Amino acid sequence: MTITKINDKLSVMPQPETTDFHFLAKQGFATLINARPEGEEQSQPGTAAEEEAAQRADLIYAFVPVTVATITEADVRAFQRAMDESTGPVIAHCKSGTRALLLYVMGEVLDGRMRREDLNAFGLQHAIDMSAATNWLSTHYARRPVVKGFFDERTWSIQYVVSDPETGKCAIIDPVRDFDEKAGSTATKNADIILGYIRENKLTVEWILDTHPHADHFSAAQYLKEKTGASTAIGEKVVDVQILWKGIYNWPDFETNGSQWDKLFAHGDSFKIGSIDAKVMFSPGHTLASITYLIGDAAFVHDSLFMPDSGTARADFPGGDARMLWRSIQDILSLPDETRTFTGHDYQPAGRAPRWESNVGEQKQNNIHIAGMSEEKFLKLRHARDKTLPMPKLILHALQVNVRGGRLPEPEANGKRYLKFPLDALGGATW
Template sequence: MTVKVDLTVKPEVKGFFDPATNTISYVVKDPGSNACAIVDSVMDIDYAAGRITYDHADEIIAYVKEKGLKVEWLIETHVHADHLSAAPYIQKHLGGKIGIGRNITVVQDTFGKIFNEGTEFQRDGSQFDRLFDDGDTYQVGTMTCYAMHTPGHTPACMTHIMGDAAFVGDTLFMPDGGSARADFPGGDAGTLYDSIQKVLALPDETRLFMCHDYGPNGRDIRWETTVAEEKAHNIHVGGGKTREEFIRFRTERDKTLAMPKLIIPSLQVNMRGGDLPPPDESGKRFLKVPINAL
């Protein structure tokens, strides 16, 4: 796939950091209109109390309304394992279409079995308005955007390129953060390396926006870098590190990592497009905890 990055199109990107999950959500405004996209929104959960709230999403909604923007797309870069999506909640208030990579169906099939979902759980991606294939384009106002398949962290990971800005999900972290794990079901370290190379093949000046940042070594939280900076300084793949070196490092490192704190609720919600599991006959909704399945 050849992506034509138009470095002359410079969308206005507003980041919203969620300290509870170290996630950055984005409002991306088309420079030629009042149209925008929202990338990787967050729904708040107090997991211990089983309580859902929407403070983070409400902040984004308030910003969009204040700026007089029109939401055309709600983009999920992948099925997140560390936070719950607020896309349906925002869609209800602001409109827009919810989009994710077509391999969401692979994720739904895998985790539908892990969570013992019944036949009523559709595994065809129909919970989303659009399933993106590698190289698909879509419009945000006057701006043509591209979806680039970048699996490895999950099978459904996509990098979304909007003008001179690319939203990489968990494919990359900031240069001093390296890369995301590749040991979830459907993940693969070699595939992740190949996907990172696709991102690093974009023009050097391309702005890259991260989905997460953890402030390594106590530095302030940051979420924007460039292809050139990642190629030169990324501690996992920069400076010409080989595929074999990356696979060896990533595999060994992943063995030391604990499961994300919110993986169990996140996967059940996010594979449904951000909707909660359906209510039982009494009207109550429940999240399952599979024993020894992850």
């Protein structure tokens, strides 16, 4: 067993046997990080076996699976979180230990604790090739736009700040307003974290963008507009969603013209974030109004595509259509292979750390609902899967806020706000 000590907090190693875990615990390690994807080799123990063995050895277990070609900043930050949350020294492994160390040094450089020009010497010191980290960091710093993701654990949602490093202008995409359905409480914790990031990086918000009216969280678009003065926008087909839900909520006076946003985008519309060109693609299927924002080399696909190990989103909401979803996905996959794709949710299959960035080439090759699929096979899979899914627990709460651009209901005479909750309005009961 070869263990390479990097510092007092971190050591890395090749793939261990699960029988080694008690030994690792006796050596003083508190946390084991597995940076190896499931099924990479037949000989590896596998995530479930590793996690069970770690628990028996009283080790905290974290799963941050990466390949050298697909490492993203989300992976780097997940590795950092696992280290930060450890109560003692950390042992991290992949097949050889290299990827685990790459994740560490990338974070050190991103946070200014290590210089890029020192990486080669650092690698020589530990007999590990750092060229992949050097290449990744060069690409990362050269990218336009800069994309920062914010993961909300309660709703598995990812919110984004997309910025132009040349001008400091930015857009916020799909921000979350906090809601506790049991207490009926609202808060702006997620949105305020975003505002803190914007202040710290001296950014100016030009746009607050919704990809569609969300069924699983409240939108913070209106709150952020009040705080920043930025324009709000969504796809023009939101009016069809408004008409649909106006009937469900029995709102005779509700205006279904999209006037709750400052801008309604049509398919093919273009705009700018600072000096970066942006374009709108109509992507219906998950909802009637879903759109993709193509900003520089980054496509914000929200619920059309998840990460490759999660597949695609459901298409059985009111107004959803699986065939339309397939065709929207084909439009997205017609973009250049190197186009980065950013999803709106991540449900962490196999308990891995949250991830939200992929690219078109990886989606075509590895997405479990797309690779090797025909349209008819996809429809069969999507319909069968959707029948097993209950309605999102917040759909009836959230839509009455989100079809109004993120505005909460107006206070009534007693100063309190009230949600309207129609009974027997949707299928998908759990019994």
